[in-house]
Amino acid sequence: MIRKLLRFVSLHLGEEDKEKVLENVTENISFRGSNLWILACAIVIASIGLNVNSTAVIIGAMLISPLMGPIVGAGFALGTYNFQLLKRSVKNLLIATVVSLLVSFVYFSLSPFKETQSELLSRTAPNIYDVLIAFFGGLVGVIAITRVKKGNPIPGVAIATALMPPLCTAGYGLAIGNWIYFLGAFYLYTINCFFICIATFLIIKYLKYQPVKLVDKKYEKQIRYGITALILIMIVPSFYLAYNLLNEKKFKQNIDEFINTEFTQKGYTIIYKKINYNSSPKKIELAFLSKKFSPEELKELNEELKNFGIGNAELLIKQDGTDLKSEILNELGQRNNVLTEKDLMINSLRQELEKYTVKDSGIVKEIKILFPEFSNIAIGKITNYPDTDSAKISTVILYRSEKEERDQETKLKLWMAEKLNDKSIKIIRQ
Structure with a gap:
C-alpha cells in the first residue's frame, strides 16, 4: 500500500529526458537579440500597467517576460554542480535586471504621471507570504519544465511569482528619488528570484539529476551551508515585515x-x-x-x-x-486627482445659470393671488450694460393684462423689491 502511494505521488511519472530538459533550460538562459527586445517591451508594458493601475496590463507583461530563464538555470546549475552554467545564469540575470531597471527608470522619468498607484504601492513592502508564493510557484514551474507534457502551469507561475512588477516599481522608486520604494521593490524581486532558484535546486536534487562535475563531500557540504545561510538572510526580514503587516491589520x-x-x-x-x-x-x-x-x-x-x-x-x-x-x-x-475639463465646464455653466435664476419658486403663485388682474407671469434676470464696467444684473417681471395697470405695477415693484431685497426690479407688460 505504501509503495503504491509513493508511486502515485512520484514526480518521476511523466518525466522528460534529463538531457533534453537541461538543453531547454540552457537555451532559455541567454539574453541576446530577440530575448532582450522582448524583455524591454515587457518592462515598458508592465510600467504602463503600474502607471495607470491596470491589473490586466500587468498580467500581460508578466506572461511575455522571459526573466524566469536564468533563474531556473541557476537552480539547475546548483543542483548539478555545473558552475559554468551557474556563472552564465547569474551573468544573464544581472544583464536582465540592469536592462529592466534602466528601461523602467527612463519610462517613469518621462511619464507625466508620477502618482503612486495602489499596484505600485503593493510591491514596496514584501513579507513572508511573498516568500511562500515565490517558493511554491518555483516548485510548480520546475516540475512543469521537467515533464514530457508541459501543460498549463508555466503562465500561472509567471503571474504568481511576479518578477516584472517589482523591477518596474524599483525603477519607479529611482525615477522619483524614493529609496524606500526602490529598496522594498528590489527586495521583493530578490526574494522571488532566490526562492524560485531554491525550489528548482530542491526538485533537481529530488529527481537525481547527475552532477556535471563531481565534487568532494566537504565542498558539497559547504554549498549546502551557503544555501542555508542565504535562505536565512532572505527569509528573516520577510518574517519581520509579515509581523508588522499582521499587527497593522489587527490594529485596524x-x-x-x-x-x-x-x-x-x-x-x-x-x-x-x-x-x-x-x-x-x-x-x-x-x-x-x-x-x-x-x-x-x-x-x-x-x-x-x-x-x-x-x-x-x-x-x-x-x-x-x-x-x-x-x-x-x-x-x-x-x-x-484632477477634475476633467468637462466637469469644469459644467460647473462654470451651472454657476452662470444661477446668476439668472430666481431661487424663490413660490413667488409667481403669490403674485397671482395678490394681483389677479395679471396673467402669464414670468420672472427672470437680465444683465444691464453687458461687457462694460457698469454691468449689473436686474430682476425682470413679465405679465399680460387687458389694460395698463400703472398703480398695480408700482405696488408689485415695491412688493418685489422688499421680497427679494432688490431695488432694481423692472416690470414689463407684454
Whole structure:
C-alpha cells in the first residue's frame, strides 16, 4: 500500500529526458537579440500597467517576460554542480535586471504621471507570504519544465511569482528619488528570484539529476551551508515585515470594532475617517455629520481605546466646520486627482445659470393671488450694460393684462423689491 502511494505521488511519472530538459533550460538562459527586445517591451508594458493601475496590463507583461530563464538555470546549475552554467545564469540575470531597471527608470522619468498607484504601492513592502508564493510557484514551474507534457502551469507561475512588477516599481522608486520604494521593490524581486532558484535546486536534487562535475563531500557540504545561510538572510526580514503587516491589520480591525461599538450602533453618522498607523502615537481622525463631542466625552473615548486593545493610539475628532471642509475636499482631491475639463465646464455653466435664476419658486403663485388682474407671469434676470464696467444684473417681471395697470405695477415693484431685497426690479407688460 505504501509503495503504491509513493508511486502515485512520484514526480518521476511523466518525466522528460534529463538531457533534453537541461538543453531547454540552457537555451532559455541567454539574453541576446530577440530575448532582450522582448524583455524591454515587457518592462515598458508592465510600467504602463503600474502607471495607470491596470491589473490586466500587468498580467500581460508578466506572461511575455522571459526573466524566469536564468533563474531556473541557476537552480539547475546548483543542483548539478555545473558552475559554468551557474556563472552564465547569474551573468544573464544581472544583464536582465540592469536592462529592466534602466528601461523602467527612463519610462517613469518621462511619464507625466508620477502618482503612486495602489499596484505600485503593493510591491514596496514584501513579507513572508511573498516568500511562500515565490517558493511554491518555483516548485510548480520546475516540475512543469521537467515533464514530457508541459501543460498549463508555466503562465500561472509567471503571474504568481511576479518578477516584472517589482523591477518596474524599483525603477519607479529611482525615477522619483524614493529609496524606500526602490529598496522594498528590489527586495521583493530578490526574494522571488532566490526562492524560485531554491525550489528548482530542491526538485533537481529530488529527481537525481547527475552532477556535471563531481565534487568532494566537504565542498558539497559547504554549498549546502551557503544555501542555508542565504535562505536565512532572505527569509528573516520577510518574517519581520509579515509581523508588522499582521499587527497593522489587527490594529485596524480593533479600530473598526471600536467605531462600530461607540458610534455606529448609537446612530452617529461618520463622514470622514483617517487612520495613521505609522505616526507616534498612532492617530485615528474622525468627523461626524451632526454629533458634537465635549472635551470630557473626548477624554472618555480616548480612555475607552484601551478596552479595544488600541491604547497606543490617539482619537482626534474634527468638529471645526472650516477645517473639516478643507480636509474632506483635500481627501476628495487626492482620490480624484484632477477634475476633467468637462466637469469644469459644467460647473462654470451651472454657476452662470444661477446668476439668472430666481431661487424663490413660490413667488409667481403669490403674485397671482395678490394681483389677479395679471396673467402669464414670468420672472427672470437680465444683465444691464453687458461687457462694460457698469454691468449689473436686474430682476425682470413679465405679465399680460387687458389694460395698463400703472398703480398695480408700482405696488408689485415695491412688493418685489422688499421680497427679494432688490431695488432694481423692472416690470414689463407684454
